Amino acid sequence: MAACPCGRADARGRPLAYAACCGRFVDHFAxxxxxxxxxxxxxxxxxxxxxxxxxxxATWHTSRRPSDITFDPGVKWLGLEVLQHQVPDTTHAEVEFVARQKGPGSPAVRLHERSRFVLEAGRWYYVDGDQL
Structure with missing residues (x-):
């Protein structure tokens, strides 16, 4: 039972399993x-x-969805920290987070972003974000 990469933990501080955390959304989006x-x-x-x-x-809002997504070879994601989750109204939200990654032969870097989300037809979508 592998821990979820997002780092979410249960009430006792134990990491949640991927299948019980993000896996249920990623693997069963529909x-x-x-x-x-x-x-x-x-x-x-x-x-x-x-x-x-x-x-x-699938989770990127159609107004901003890229036509193709590529991944940098050898990038290792090192962790995620959610700093803030704000819901200004019933169909909009913002999440501020720091994600860390390291590429081959390069130092680790931090991605600090405030992301915007919208709720449409019962589903949340990522719209865009500001680097902080």
């Missing part, structure tokens, strides 16, 4: 949408870890 913007953001991080372009495209 049947199980993420319940909120934070869960979607976490599952998108896991999709980057597992290079699941299908899930990333």
């Amino acid at each position: 049947q199980t949408p993420a319940p909120d913007a934070e869960a979607l953001m976490r599952s998108r991080y896991s999709a980057f870890v597992f290079e699941r372009a299908d899930y990333l495209r």
